[in-house]
Each structure stands twice: as structure tokens, then as C-alpha cells.
Amino acid sequence: xxxxxxxxxxxxxxxxxxxxxxxxxxxxxxxxxxxxxxxxxxxxxxxxxxxxxxxxxxxxxxxxxxxxxxxxxxxxxxxxxxxxxxxxxxxxxxxxxxxxxxxxxxxxxxxxxxxxxxxxxxxxxxxxxxxxxxxxxxxxxxxxxxxxxxxxxxxxxxxxxxxxxxxxxxxxxxxxxxxxxxxxxxxxxxxxxxxxxxxxxxxxxxxxxxxxxxxxxxxxxxxxxxxxxxxxxxxxxxxxxxxxxxxxxxxxxxxxxxxxxxxxxxxxxxxxxxxxxxxxxxxxxxxxxxxxxxxxxxxxxxxxxxxxxxxxxxxxxxxxxxxxxxxxxxxxxxxxxxxxxxxxxxxxxxxxxxxxxxxxxxxxxxxxxxxxxxxxxxxxxxxxxxxxxxxxxxxxxxxxxxxxxxxxxxxxxxxxxxxxxxxxxxxxxxxxxxxxxxxxxxxxxxxxxxxxxxxxxxxxxxxxxxxxxxxxxxxxxxxxxxxxxxxxxxxxxxxxxxxxxxxxxxxxxxxxxxxxxxxxxxxxxxxxxxxxxxxxxxxxxxxxxxxxxxxxxxxxxxxxxxxxxxxxxxxxxxxxxxxxxxxxxxxxxxxxxxxxxxxxxxxxxxxxxxxxxxxxxxxxxxxxxxxxxxxxxxxxxxxxxxxxx
Numbered sequence: 281x282x283x284x285x286x287x288x289x290x291x292x293x294x295x296x297x298x299x300x301x302x303x304x305x306x307x308x309x310x311x312x313x314x315x316x317x318x319x320x321x322x323x324x325x326x327x328x329x330x331x332x333x334x335x336x337x338x339x340x341x342x343x344x345x346x347x348x349x350x351x352x353x354x355x356x357x358x359x360x361x362x363x364x365x366x367x368x369x370x371x372x373x374x375x376x377x378x379x380x381x382x383x384x385x386x387x388x389x390x391x392x393x394x395x396x397x398x399x400x401x402x403x404x405x406x407x408x409x410x411x412x413x414x415x416x417x418x419x420x421x422x423x424x425x426x427x428x429x430x431x432x433x434x435x436x437x438x439x440x441x442x443x444x445x446x447x448x449x450x451x452x453x454x455x456x457x458x459x460x461x462x463x464x465x466x467x468x469x470x471x472x473x474x475x476x477x478x479x480x481x482x483x484x485x486x487x488x489x490x491x492x493x494x495x496x497x498x499x500x501x502x503x504x505x506x507x508x509x510x511x512x513x514x515x516x517x518x519x520x521x522x523x524x525x526x527x528x529x530x531x532x533x534x535x536x537x538x539x540x541x542x543x544x545x546x547x548x549x550x551x552x553x554x555x556x557x558x559x560x561x562x563x564x565x566x567x568x569x570x571x572x573x574x575x576x577x578x579x580x581x582x583x584x585x586x587x588x589x590x591x592x593x594x595x596x597x598x599x600x601x602x603x604x605x606x607x608x609x610x611x612x613x614x615x616x617x618x619x620x621x622x623x624x625x626x627x628x629x630x631x632x633x634x635x636x637x638x639x640x641x642x643x644x645x646x647x648x649x650x651x652x653x654x655x656x657x658x659x660x661x662x663x664x665x666x667x668x669x670x671x672x673x674x675x676x677x678x679x680x681x682x683x684x685x686x687x688x689x690x691x692x693x694x695x696x697x698x699x700x701x702x703x704x705x706x707x708x709x710x711x712x713x714x715x716x717x718x719x720x721x722x723x724x725x726x727x728x729x730x731x732x733x734x735x736x737x738x739x740x741x742x743x744x745x746x747x748x749x750x751x752x753x754x755x756x757x758x759x760x761x762x763x764x765x766x767x768x769x770x771x772x773x774x775x776x777x778x779x780x781x782x783x784x785x786x787x788x789x790x791x792x793x794x795x796x797x798x799x800x801x802x803x804x805x806x807x808x809x810x811x812x813x814x815x816x817x818x819x820x821x822x823x824x825x826x827x828x829x830x831x832x833x834x835x836x837x838x839x840x841x842x843x844x845x846x847x848x849x850x851x852x853x854x855x856x857x858x859x860x861x862x863x864x865x866x867x868x869x870x871x872x873x874x875x876x877x878x879x880x881x882x883x884x885x886x887x888x889x890x891x892x893x894x895x896x897x898x899x900x901x902x903x904x905x906x907x908x909x910x911x912x913x914x915x916x917x918x919x920x921x922x923x924x925x
Contacts, residue, residue: 281353281361283313283376285383286434287414289421293356300352304329305345307421312365312374313381314430319371328426346372382412383434390441395448403452406445413438439465443478455485466495470502473511477518484522490584492522497647504654523579523668578642579669582700585633586626588758591751595742599631602740603721604638611715613737616725618744619882619895620651620828621784624725625702627744632700632723639721641695644669646713650705651727651831659712662701663688666713685712693717701725705835707732727832729880746895752776752786756801759790764801771801778808779818780895785825788818815900829901832883839866843874844883847894848902856890 284290289306291298300306311328312320326338335341350365358364363376378384389409393402417434421427442465449458459482466472466479476499483492496519500511511519595616602614616624629645636643646662649655663684667677670691678684696719704710704726710733714722724730724739733739747755753772757765765772779785789808793799808814815826833841846864847855855863861871875892878884884894894902 281356281358281363281380283309283381284414285310285313285381286386286412286417286438288419291353291356298352298356301345301348303420303422304341305349307427308342308345309349309374310418310421310427310430312372313383316378316381316384317373317375319368319373322370322372325372328424329422331422331424383417385409386412386441387437390437390444393444393448395444396451399448399451402448403445406441406448409441410438410445439469439472439475443475446478446482450482450485455482458482459486459488470499471506473499473503473515477514480515480518480522484525489522489580490582493519493581494583501649501652501654520668520674523581523665524671578640580636580643581645581669582632582636582643583629583645586630588755589626589630590755590758591747592623592627592630592744595627595744596631596634598740598742599628599723600635602742603635603723610738611718611720611722613714613722613724613733613739614742615730615733615739616723616742616744617727617729617882619746619782619898620727620832621782621825622744622746622882623783624727624744626783627742628700628702628723628725632698636698639696639698641692641697642670643698643700645700645702647702648704648709650703650709651828651835652703656705656709659709660684662713666699667691681712688713689716692720695719697721699723704728704730706730707736711737727882729882731880746781747776747783747786748781749773749776752779752781755783755786756790759787760793764793768801771805774805775801775808778805778814778896779825780897782825782897784828785818785897788824792817811900815897815904818897825897826901826904829898830905832881833902833905836877836881836883839870840874840877843871844878844894844898845902845905847878847884847892848899850894850899853894853896853899855892855894857892860892 282292284292289300289310291300291309300309307329308325311325322339322342325342326334329342330338346365346367353363353365361376361380363374363380366373366375379388386409389405393405393409395402395406416431417438418427418431421431442461446458446461449455449461459479462475462479462482466475469475476495480492480495483489483495496511496515499515503509503511599614599616603612605612616628618624632643632645644666646665647657648662649657658681660679660681663681664677666688667684668674670688672687672691678687692715694717695715697715697717699713699715699720699722701710701713701722701724704724705728707730710724710730714737724733729741730739734741753765753769753776756772756775775789776786779789789804793801793804804817808817815824818825819827833844836844843860843864843866847860849863850859857868857872857875860866860875861868864871864874866874875884875886879886879892883898884892886892
């Protein structure tokens with residue numbers, strides 16, 4: 281006879297599983313098994329079975345469940361296993377060999393394992409222990425605080441065993457196995473910092489540096505959004521350890537692979553990877569000082585290349601032209617701007633990966649969180665990450681943003697370094713992060729045009745526009761397979777139009793179709809024609825066009841938000857300043873200023889002088905927001921209305 285707590289509550293004999301009856305009876309058994317060979321007072325059982333005030337007949341109910349459990353165990357042959365459910369006054373005692381309880385065997389196996397001292401022996405022990413789990417602990421019991429606490433305690437012990445198994449694999453050099461073990465646990469426990477830190481280290485040791493750093497930033501955002509706290513010491517230590525190790529490893533790997541752009545054509549030499557006449561990529565290069573004395577300082581912090589990246593050849597060429605112009609003797613700077621969901625980040629990251637060889641001293645990347653859920657990233661925070669990645673000891677990183685910025689510029693003055701600053705809110709946020717050396721290049725992405733950088737830092741603007749019908753259909757084909765799109769090209773064209781040509785919306789639509797392989801494109805197009813459902817359908821788990829637009833609107837002033845809401849009532853999305861003023865009830869000057877700010881944020885487009893358009897999806901979002909505000913004011917809640925990044 282075996283008793284299971286690590287999953288659904290169960291009692292199994294050689295002839296099968298015993299029928300235990302309703303949840304309260306299973307809960308009585310679970311509580312007795314959690315305290316085997318110990319008397320459990322009747323009052324404790326009553327308090328655990330009823331979360332609210334127990335009924336007057338609670339004692340009788342518990343006594344009845346105990347009586348039926350006793351009969352069930354007896355029928356299963358409990359006596360031959362040395363099992364007895366006894367009554368001791370107003371308490372009960374389940375007497376049995378504890379080895380019959382899966383939770384006890386689990387604890388014994390974990391205690392025997394020594395993942396650091398004897399990893400080869402620990403792996404089979406821990407795998408056997410974790411193999412006893414058949415689901416969430418105490419499944420089938422009542423949902424009262426005592427059982428929730430007991431289940432949580434068991435789950436903590438399971439996670440500790442998972443981490444121990446990963447350490448054992450790591451000690452054996454089996455980092456891929458360690459990462460695989462930790463991954464699923466981390467997905468289910470995204471705020472457990474020790475677990476995330478262990479996963480980050482395992483990923484880094486398999487060569488997946490960008491994935492490791494991505495887990496840190498994801499967890500940092502979650503901690504801020506869910507708990508309002510910053511990462512703790514364990515998570516920060518893992519992050520800084522990876523940055524330092526990557527800087528050291530990156531420098532050694534990068535030294536023999538220096539390459540350069542052919543400035544005139546913006547292309548690499550296919551034979552050598554160097555431009556004609558470029559100096560060899562030797563760590564001891566002198567003359568300009570580039571490469572000298574910087575072993576171990578070539579970080580590679582770019583995110584992984586965007587999946588299914590298509591087109592954007594014009595923007596990629598514009599970036600090449602902007603970032604390879606060395607005639608001015610200045611550090612080139614480009615601003616990739618466009619509306620939410622248009623693929624700015626994907627374009628910048630794709631270019632960075634294509635031309636990483638031209639920046640052998642490293643590639644830095646930072647999400648400035650200018651249009652995220654929480655606060656934007658402070659320059660001091662980003663500079664600390666950069667300085668650590670460049671090999672600066674933590675104790676030598678200045679505390680002030682001004683001093684850190686000066687140290688950063690000094691360190692990179694003679695390096696050939698690429699800096700990618702993603703999701704910037706303002707020019708002021710970017711300026712302290714700009715390298716000063718003439719051999720560095722910087723790409724900034726933003727939903728704002730960042731005219732300030734153009735004015736003061738000679739930034740070259742690179743505009744990213746929505747996809748046309750052919751490009752949008754090609755993106756759908758890349759996501760779904762060309763055959764599925766070719767079945768109904770008219771429906772594909774309609775989907776592109778309903779998504780306003782935004783890659784993010786098209787990817788969300790493709791995700792809907794991927795999850796429903798029997799759906800034809802026309803079926804989703806028909807569903808998207810319903811404007812009340814369109815934004816909801818154009819979302820995929822934690823991403824979607826509504827979420828992206830919400831972040832843009834959240835950065836508007838109250839006046840500009842009201843103006844956008846008024847523009848959403850336009851019949852066809854085309855209007856001029858006079859019409860906008862009439863819709864908003866603003867005076868002409870105030871309206872004109874607001875329209876210019878909305879255009880700068882890419883929430884409206886100025887197609888010609890005094891001719892503005894607002895996209896359909898932006899209109900739908902603004903209408904939903906307006907409806908929710910009115911619903912809130914009247915006391916009536918309202919439910920939700922609903923390639924390349």
C-alpha cells in the first residue's frame with residue numbers, strides 16, 4: 281500500500297487505487313499523512329477543512345469521514361502493511377511505516393544526494409526523487425489556508441531538489457541538461473530569483489549569453505510590476521558575473537576576427553571581412569591605440585536576431601549609410617523611429633547582427649524602457665551595466681550618472697564599439713549613454729522622433745513605416761508557410777489591411793492561425809472585421825497591439841490624450857487642424873501644438889501640410905479607452921474590448 285501526497289491524494293494497493301470519496305475526506309487523510317504517527321486533534325481537522333465558520337455539526341462530519349477512511353483502508357489490506365487509523369480521545373493517529381508515503385521517500389532521496397561533493401551519484405537520486413511527483417502537491421484537497429501552506433512547503437522542497445539536480449549536472453559539465461531542468465521550473469515560478477539566477481548561469485555556460493541576460497531583464501520587469509521591488513542580491517550577482525565573464529571571453533574570441541566596413545559601399549569584404557587597407561585585427565595594434573591593452577573587453581550583449589525577418593532593405597541601407605560615415609570625425613548616431621509595433625527594434629537588431637564584425641571591440645544593448653509598464657530606465661542603471669560589461673570592477677563603477685557617463689566615454693574613446701539603445705523615451709534619456717569615440721556607432725530606437733538628438737547630436741533619422749500588401753503577405757507566409765497564404769491571397773491581403781500593415785499585429789494574427797491549423801485565412805479576416813473584437817484578437821499572450829498602444833498613450837499629457845480620443849471619432853481617420861479643433865473643443869493653436877506632438881509620437885501621421893491621418897487600430901484603441909473612462913466615471917465597469925517586433 282502506498283500513499284501519495286505529491287500530486288492527487290491517492291492510496292494505491294497491488295490491485296489498484298482505492299476510492300477515497302469527496303474532497304473533505306481526502307483532506308482528512310492528507311492532514312493525517314502530513315503528520316504520520318502523530319496525534320492530530322479533531323479541532324485542527326475542523327479548522328483545516330472549513331475556511332469560513334464551520335457548521336454546527338462539523339465534529340460529526342469529521343468523525344464520519346474518519347470512519348469511512350478506516351473502512352476503506354481496512355478493505356485495502358491495511359493491517360498486513362502495519363497501518364492503523366486509531367482514535368485517541370478527541371484526536372486521531374495514522375500509524376504506518378513512513379516509507380509508504382511518497383513525500384517521505386522524496387525527502388530521504390534528496391537528503392542522500394550530494395550534488396557538489398558527489399554529482400554523479402546525486403543525479404540518479406534526485407531524478408528518482410523528482411519522479412515521485414505526479415502534479416501539484418495535495419491536489420484534491422479543500423482550498424483552505426492550512427492546505428495551501430502545506431502545498432506551498434512541499435513545492436518549495438521540490439524546487440530545491442530541481443535546483444540541486446541542476447547543480448549536479450553543472451558539476452558534471454552537463455550545462456544543457458541543467459538549463460533544460462531549470463527552464464520549466466523558471467517558467468512556472470518567474471519570481472523565484474535563486475532559480476532564475478541558476479538558469480542564467482546554466483544558459484551562459486551553454487553559450488546562450490543573450491538568453492541568459494534576457495531572463496534577467498524579464499525578471500526585473502516582473503519584480504517591478506508585480507512586487508514593486510528591484511532584483512535581489514542573488515539575481516544581481518548572477519547578472520554581473522555573466523557580464524564580467526562575457527567581457528573576458530568575448531575579448532579573447534573577438535581579437536582575431538576584426539572586420540571593418542568598406543565605407544564607400546557599406547559592405548564587408550567577403551574574403552577577409554576587412555575593408556580594403558584596414559589594419560589587421562591584432563590585440564596589439566598601435567598607432568590609433570585601437571585594440572591595445574583591452575584583452576577581455578569585448579562584450580556581446582545583442583539580443584538574438586529577430587525571427588522571420590523580412591524586407592526593410594531601405595532602412596538597413598539607411599542605417600549603413602548613417603553609421604559608416606567617418607568623414608565627419610564624429611561618432612555616428614542613427615535614430616530608428618516609427619509607430620508602436622512597426623518593427624523598429626527588429627530592424628536595429630537585425631542590422632547590428634549583420635554588421636557586428638565591424639565592431640570587434642563589442643556590441644552593447646540596453647532596453648531603456650521608455651514605453652514600458654514601469655518607470656523608464658535611469659541612465660545610471662544602464663551605464664552600470666555597460667561598465668560592468670566592459671570589465672570595470674563593481675566597486676569602481678561611479679554612483680552618479682555624470683561620473684559613470686564620463687568613465688564610459690573614456691573607456692570607449694578609441695574602441696570600435698556598437699551601442700544599441702532600444703525603446704528610448706526622450707533625447708535627454710539617451711545623451712548620457714552616447715559614446716564619444718569616432719570609431720563607435722550608436723543606434724537608438726523610439727516611438728518618438730527624438731528631434732532633440734537630431735538638433736544637438738546630428739543624429740540621422742531612419743523612419744520605419746508599415747508594411748505594404750505584398751510585404752505583409754510575405755510576412756504571413758514566413759510565419760504560416762507560403763502554401764497556406766497562397767490558398768487565399770485575397771484573404772491575406774485583407775488581413776494585412778485589417779492589421780494596418782503593422783508587423784506586430786500581423787504576427788499576432790499569425791499566432792492565432794498557428795494555434796488553429798484548420799482555420800482558413802478568410803475565417804480570421806471575417807472575425808477581425810468586427811471592430812469590437814479586433815484588438816483582442818490581435819494579441820498573443822503577453823504581447824499585442826493594444827498593449828503596445830497603451831504604452832504610447834500612457835506617455836501623453838492629459839490634454840494630448842483627450843485630443844487623441846477626440847480624433848478617434850473621425851469617420852475616416854483623415855482630418856485637418858480645424859476639424860480636429862472642432863472635435864476636441866480646443867482652440868486652433870492648442871490643437872496644432874497637440875497634433876504636432878502626436879505626430880512626433882507616431883500616433884498620427886502628417887501626410888501633407890495640415891493633412892493628418894490616424895490609423896484604424898489607433899482609432900479603435902482610443903475609442904475603447906474613451907469608453908472605459910466614461911464607464912468608470914459613471915460607476916459602470918466595462919470589460920476589455922477586446923514583421924518584426
